[in-house]
Amino acid sequence: MLNRRHFIQASLAALASAGVLPLGAAASVQTAADPNPPVPNLPRLTAPTPDGITVVWAVAGPSTGWVEFGESAGLGQIAHGAVDGLRPFHGRVLSVRVRGLRAGAKIFYRTVTVPVSFPNQYKMSRGTAVVSPTFSFTLPGAGAAAKIAVWNDTHQQDDALQAVQKLTDEFAPELLVWNGDLVADQYMHETDLVSAVLGVGRHRDPASTRPMLFARGNHDVRGAYARQLPEYLPRPLEYGYQNLLRIGPVGIIVLDTGEDKEGPQFYADLGEWANYREAQKGWLKSAVAQPLFAEAPHKLVFCHIPLRWKKPEDVGAWCPDGDARWSPVLARAGVRAVISGHTHGFWHDAPTAAHPFHQIIGGGPQTKSTAWSPTPATVVKIEADEKTLSLEVVEAASRQNLLSLELSS
Ligand SMILES: [Fe+2]
Structure with missing residues (x-):
């Protein structure tokens, strides 16, 4: 000392x-x-x-x-x-x-x-x-290759955070995407922001040497102190948590799906998510036209709540409002995959005529399969060069591989 x-x-x-x-x-x-x-x-x-x-x-x-x-x-x-x-x-x-x-x-x-x-x-x-x-x-920029790791729904669970971090450190990506639900449940006190976002004393933080791209989760908008989140995780743009980034041959759009419980019966009617998603739609239309994204060999979207789900009748499991507003724009823009979290259960859906992009959902906040975390915590490992983007979903603790995809440009 x-x-x-x-x-x-x-x-x-x-x-x-x-x-x-x-x-x-x-x-x-x-x-x-x-x-x-x-x-x-x-x-x-x-x-x-x-x-x-x-x-x-x-x-x-x-x-x-x-x-x-x-x-x-x-x-x-x-x-x-x-x-x-x-x-x-x-x-x-x-x-x-x-x-x-x-x-x-x-x-x-x-x-x-x-x-x-x-x-x-x-x-x-x-x-x-x-x-x-x-x-x-x-700093991410255009280049010949890229490695990206994606976490989701860590919910301040130390075992999961340690497991995803260990796998990520071994993978050594240039960019970390934290795909929402950082907080255990809600930001009830300002100290919840300190521990959930800054991880003080909880785990070694890889993001001192690796830019972190944040996609806000539905739990990240809950609690009185959710309104202070921008002090801890500043917005990249003038408004909203959406973002546009290019890393190597990969064009990235981040969208904010907001809350999954909407309407006057929830949370004292303090949310206004449809208007927010509509504002993002206006931004999205211009973002996908920017050369940074439009000319990228591979195009990915990250959003916390998936835009489709294996049981469409599960209210709150997916974001039909975001799907209706955004998916046609994403389809026209040539997006190849939407990567999400939220359900705590892994799912992969191949492109369809209406949705010509993969939907991939990572696992939950625990390192073993539980009722809260049907799929254990995962890391999505993405590696791309000009011609090929490979994408793997791996359970962080067991290293079981749940999905391997190769997409050509
Ligand atoms: Fe979650």
């Missing part, structure tokens, strides 16, 4: 002398020995777009912070994360958007966290800056 203190001081001194850090930040470094220097929480990379990404990390108390980044380990640039003129200040989480990146570039970055005491409106002061180790990741 003593070395860590020296490392932080040396790093900040070097940055200050290089003119990278603002004077105030460098001046806040204390020289007194600290027997228990704080260790920063691991950052998560989320909301990737072709030219940016958001870094979020948990903090132990009221703090500000920023991200130092660059295309070499020397970093050299700073993202302060100001929104409408205000730099970040929060007691549980910091979120900094890093803009102006090159698609496909390897990016090095680290976080700097500064506790701020704010006892009253006349007195604010900064504490000691804490610098994280330097991490690196590759």
Whole structure:
């Protein structure tokens, strides 16, 4: 730990002398020995777009912070994360958007966290800056090949999270898709957001070095604190949790199916999902026409609730409203597969005339088959080159293979 203190001081001194850090930040470094220097929480990379990404990390108390980044380990640039003129200040989480990146570039970055005491409106002061180790990741962009891992319905279950993470680390994809239902049940307290989204103290977080693409699940919209989710998982676009991304030869659309319990009889009538899906339909029509997607050799869609299900009479098991609004657009756009979760039971349906794309559904939140998790937790492993996209659904703990598909471009 003593070395860590020296490392932080040396790093900040070097940055200050290089003119990278603002004077105030460098001046806040204390020289007194600290027997228990704080260790920063691991950052998560989320909301990737072709030219940016958001870094979020948990903090132990009221703090500000920023991200130092660059295309070499020397970093050299700073993202302060100001929104409408205000730099970040929060007691549980910091979120900094890093803009102006090159698609496909390897990016090095680290976080700097500064506790701020704010006892009253006349007195604010900064504490000691804490610098994280330097991490690196590759911003998704067009290229010859891609590897993607998909999780769904982990519901804060440690066994499942450890199993899917172990398999994912072995697979070593450049992108993780977390296909909804992160929270155990609902976001009833703000601490539910910290534990479900940031995973503090629960499991090692791979998303410090691997961008995470989030598709919101129906449980992720439940509870009073679901409205604070964008502080922890910022939206990639101006509104909504839909997204468009290109990674290697794969064009990706993320859609937000919202809630599966709709109407005035549910949750005090605080949802408005059909309007939201209709707004996404307008966005979707323009998104599929963008060259980023339209020219991709392979086209995939991720959404939490499937757009079809083996028992159509199961109300809530699939999203007929999303299917009616979106599937015709997806069919015209040449989408090859829609990958979902939600039912906690694996299912694969081959393309049909009305739905000329595969529907694939991953497993549930437990590592053995149970009533809550008829199929154990799965990872969908996707590997693509220009000609072929291979897709496997694998039970994370047992490694049983549930599906192998090869799609040609
Ligand atoms: Fe679920």
